[in-house]
Amino acid sequence: MASQYPELKMITLDDGFALSFQERLILRHTRHAPCLWMGTGTADIEMFRGNFSIKDRLDEKIALTDVNVMQQPSGWTLHFSRGDTAHAILDISRDDNGCLSLKLHNEHPGHNRIWLRLAAMPADHIYGCGEQFSYFDLRGKPFPLWTSEQGVGRNKSSYVTWLADCKENAGGDYYWTFFPQPTFVSSQKYYCHVENSGYMNFDFSDADFHELAFWEDNATLRIECAATYISLLEKLTARLGRQPELPDWVYDGVTLGVQGGTDVCQHKLDTLRQGGVKVNGLWAQDWSGIRMTSFGKRVMWNWEWNSELYPQLDERIAQWKQEGVQFLSYINPYLASDKALCEEAARRGYLTKDAQGKDYHVEFGEFYAGVIDLTNPEAYDWYKALIKKNLIDLGCSGWMADFGEYLPTDTFLHNGVSAEIMHNAWPALWAKCNYQALEETGKLGEALFFMRAGYTGSQKYSLMMWAGDQNVDWSLDDGLASVIPAALSLAMSGHGLHHSDIGGYTTLFEMKRSKELLLRWCDFSAFTPMMRTHEGNRPGDNWQFDSDAETIAHFARMTTVFTTLKPYIKQAVAQNAQRGLPVMRPxxxxxxxxxxxxxxxxxxxxxxxxxxxxxxxxxxxxxxxxxxxxxxxxxxxxxxxxxxxxxxxxxxxxxxxxxxxxxxxxxxxxxxxxxxxxx
Amino acid sequence: MASQYPELKMITLDDGFALSFQERLILRHTRHAPCLWMGTGTADIEMFRGNFSIKDRLDEKIALTDVNVMQQPSGWTLHFSRGDTAHAILDISRDDNGCLSLKLHNEHPGHNRIWLRLAAMPADHIYGCGEQFSYFDLRGKPFPLWTSEQGVGRNKSSYVTWLADCKENAGGDYYWTFFPQPTFVSSQKYYCHVENSGYMNFDFSDADFHELAFWEDNATLRIECAATYISLLEKLTARLGRQPELPDWVYDGVTLGVQGGTDVCQHKLDTLRQGGVKVNGLWAQDWSGIRMTSFGKRVMWNWEWNSELYPQLDERIAQWKQEGVQFLSYINPYLASDKALCEEAARRGYLTKDAQGKDYHVEFGEFYAGVIDLTNPEAYDWYKALIKKNLIDLGCSGWMADFGEYLPTDTFLHNGVSAEIMHNAWPALWAKCNYQALEETGKLGEALFFMRAGYTGSQKYSLMMWAGDQNVDWSLDDGLASVIPAALSLAMSGHGLHHSDIGGYTTLFEMKRSKELLLRWCDFSAFTPMMRTHEGNRPGDNWQFDSDAETIAHFARMTTVFTTLKPYIKQAVAQNAQRGLPVMRPxxxxxxxxxxxxxxxxxxxxxxxxxxxxxxxxxxxxxxxxxxxxxxxxxxxxxxxxxxxxxxxxxxxxxxxxxxxxxxxxxxxxxxxxxxxxx
Missing domain, CATH: 2.60.40.1180 (Golgi alpha-mannosidase II)
Structure with a gap:
């Protein structure tokens, strides 16, 4: 059965059909090897500090063996059924952009789970699904897609993972990520992107099919083919958006992660500059003050300049800027419950709610924080204005826009959409709020924020990703190595700007950052689009950039390498902005x-x-x-x-x-x- | 709808039914809360040294919402269906013993999974399911029923478990057991027993139902009620069989687990007797010789007296017997592939086969062994004759009948039944072979064997259980403590004779048996029906009964306590033999x-x-x-x-x-x- 588009073909078989698009077999269905299942499950989602335990009590899963194909002007409508027990509709069409569109709709009131099997070849490679730290080729495993903490260790056979699991179920697994995305690229040179945000599980473990599980009705899949991977990424990023170019100062050296106040910043800057290190910025995440917890020194989540810890910061920012050194700060989408900004947000009704309609406060490890309801336009605007006033007006040239992956599923939102559906979408909404604060103040291209959490939409709104919280160790799944597949899988998902904390972050149990690790990470970072250090959560346990003269000299050399490459890196970043060609490429x-x-x-x-x-x-x-x-x-x-x-x-x-x-x-x-x- | 039996009642509802038996609600079915599901799964069962990884790729699970009730002379036949997609029959009747019988039959060729929900009350307690080491009240958790190693550590938050998991997936979990059984007792005072042996999962985690999952068609459930738990156990053991009384010598002291040859036995016996210890036997598991492996000293699996290691054993057995000291040996249902008995069995065609029809050899840790095909009557008789000749005729008063839980699912059996179905049944078949060897030589009541593996049927054929391989530590899930729920859950499953290795067995990683642990375990064992020591798999790392004079004196005291209680324990054992009242009782x-x-x-x-x-x-x-x-x-x-x-x-x-x-x-x-x- 031909469509009006010659590249889209439907072959009806004795008891099924086969659908091809630009000569890729996309769907294959027979009564005995169907492509669609419907079912019913009850989700059991528990969160503890961003670590999620997700189970599904499956009550029913029914193969929809029977199919009735009806031709439509732009494709076909397929009525799938299994006697009277399950019905679903799959609309197949080619959209105006030449993209294959598959729209699934459940016609049976009791069902809330859908499984769709896309045809696969045994030799296919699969890449993407957002930022994947343990695997680059995703073939052979299921990948649940849910934004969360990335886990500490991320491998059940590592001792660190076991310790973290025992402590607070925080060890994680190979698929835990801050930035999942229901988008993958097949080595058959097509991408498949799903436009929804509910929990999904993409299972690439079968030789003959990829099974996509959806916990949300009305899944819409977009499939587009290309002759080359480069052209495919151009098409994908044309759909999802691209990151603009980076501020010019980013290429001028390393951004030093420093804490402890104005004097400490000045002192470390002076020391490094005297040692010949090219420094482009100071990033002080504790600009708003600190709170001591057993995990280590934490930032005070009340987003305004703390002039006790940072006296004369406003003047110093101006002075540093004249010297070519930017000041960067920190914010996240939560407000510490015990502080003034949270009180104001609560008074204005800008926090998300619990089932009783009261403000929802999340436990973050010895303190609580309210969640700004970014689905409430007034709350969103208020927070955006807070960024403009407290960060941009102060003179910040950038900040870490942290978190985004913690939205609890049992909180209630202004827009009336279930938090289970909004959970994955949250990081992109948070990115948009930051992006617009810059855009509306005319600072895009001058200032920069960087994020770890992401989802579809982050391509357009998150100016720069960082790889989150690696362990200060050499482990494949959570150390230096893991940053590389993370950057590459994100590249294949349409986000082409990625960097990491030089030396890693998570310092727990017996882990301490060694000098060798810091130097190797520094070497690596000189060949990424941004160099930025982090002290880690227990700075005293870690080797730091100023721990000895040799280390300073090492940073001097590698920042010189990095700044020497400036025109080349700028060109690569421009290619990313213009064509979606990632800076770090497979x-x-x-x-x-x-x-x-x-x-x-x-x-x-x-x-x-x-x-x-x-x-x-x-x-x-x-x-x-x-x-x-x-x-x-x-x-x-x-x-x-x-x-x-x-x-x-x-x-x-x-x-x-x-x-x-x-x-x-x-x-x-x-x-x-x-x-x-x-x- | 009344049956001919007033205690069995069927109430048909608008869209379902309720079945009660002696005023216990057994089944409750409506279209929206059905009691039966059918489905299709593909089992993925992997074994490594008795540690099983069992997964089910679930292709379909369908609620059978529609039911048609037909009255029959002795009950009802229920036709369950879901449109044309699934059909099943449930025959409900009262059998001649006054027992409720539920027989399930799948009428749909594609389906191989069945889930049945029995009605439950939130406050119900559930006990049984064979030997459960971590939980006694099973409410709140699923219990997969599959005989296997019990695991090393058995708790994912213990370091030992993690180490064992990393090493060879051997850490186990709370439900791992040598002796599972599809039998449970509800505090509504009924038992439910399933007469099959395929993989099952009894899930007691819901407040309103117990969900029993079967991977085998034609499940038959027997439910019987009683006014008291004692009467309930009488009925259960009348159905399943009871253990005969123990040989009188069992009560006369401790059976010393000794290895190393005739002289070592004699020396240890003399030392202990001189120290005032009541010794009723010497148990030498290495009577057939030894094999050194990295796990420790292992027994040579070639079941005949090794006269090099045990010179003059035949004469010494007779002498010891005159002194009131029995000699016990060791056997299991495997034959070391590199030894003569295995060669003979292979020549006779008595080993199980692989898919190519060749003899199947199992890897047991640096050596292989053939599996005697106990479903082949000739092989069974040959092995039974081997026990009679090599063990009983030598003068052994007992032996450890080890293993039984390793039958691989990919081996092929003489009786044509799938090894997946026979796997659970294997331990009881192995018990029967040992039992009949004693019975046919007139030695029942004189000699004794003890087993760790079990299943339905072990009640009748396994003369005494031991708790398997506890760690030489204090852990709740795998140490001394775990033996108590093991004995009690087995008691509620119809087996009332249970003891354990004094001091535990598994000595791995950094575990070493302390003196305190050995003495506490000795104290405990004096209040079980049998006292028996084990050196552990690394004897040199462990505190032993003769490690110092204080320990010997301790054994002297506790064996005196035990022998003092002889008439009382004998009575308790007789109650178990006559009425099924377990010796160790909740x-x-x-x-x-x-x-x-x-x-x-x-x-x-x-x-x-x-x-x-x-x-x-x-x-x-x-x-x-x-x-x-x-x-x-x-x-x-x-x-x-x-x-x-x-x-x-x-x-x-x-x-x-x-x-x-x-x-x-x-x-x-x-x-x-x-x-x-x-x-």
């Missing part, structure tokens, strides 16, 4: 005929012409990586390689394995990296 | 109006007149326990208590908290315990 984006590149999760292209393979193991002096066929030059030795094989290179501290393309227009710039002093 | 068996007794899982009645509350924590000098209302005397101090409350008593080593009833016929015997010397 190799197969440019070497799609090289089958080996599809399995690489710990190396990437930084822009078009640099290949980076960060050292993520302790005590290494060399490193093995894969080079696709091309003319490569080792950035530090000048040695040439023609690629198509693994190479082992010396990898001392300060010389992370990096190769550039010999015939790049940037070849002279890259060659100049070898002139930068090695300390 | 308090509510005799104090059913005391609501508090239903929550006690770490204390028990030993026979009718002794109340025992073992100390299961380290470093304790007192202990708190509950006494129901009665006239109680502290066995060690003579102090009186009227009960109905918690009491705290001194609990030094050698004086486990034990109370006797003041008006017991055994009062003089109990009072004499106070004359036994305290060392």
């Amino acid at each position: 190799l197969f984006l440019h070497y799609e005929n090289d089958a080996h590149t599809y399995d690489l999760k710990y190396q990437y292209l930084f822009g078009r012409d640099l290949l980076v393979a960060p050292v993520y193991e302790q005590g290494r002096s060399d490193w093995t990586l894969y080079l696709p066929q091309d003319a490569w030059i080792n950035a530090w030795t000048g040695e040439s390689h023609s690629g198509g094989e693994n190479v082992t290179v010396a990898a001392p501290l300060g010389q992370p394995p990096v190769f550039y393309r010999a015939n790049s227009e940037w070849q002279p710039l890259f060659a100049s990296l070898r002139q930068i002093a090695v300390q | 308090l509510f068996l005799h104090y059913e109006n005391d609501a508090h007794t239903y929550d006690l899982k770490y204390q028990y009645l030993f026979g009718r007149d002794l109340l025992v509350a073992p100390v299961y924590e380290q470093g304790r000098s007192d202990w708190t326990l509950y006494l129901p209302q009665d006239a109680w005397i502290n066995a060690w101090t003579g102090e009186s208590h009227s009960g109905g409350e918690n009491v705290t008593v001194a609990a030094p080593l050698g004086q486990p908290p034990v109370f006797y009833r003041a008006n017991s016929e055994w009062q003089p015997l109990f009072a004499s315990l106070r004359q036994i010397a305290v060392q």
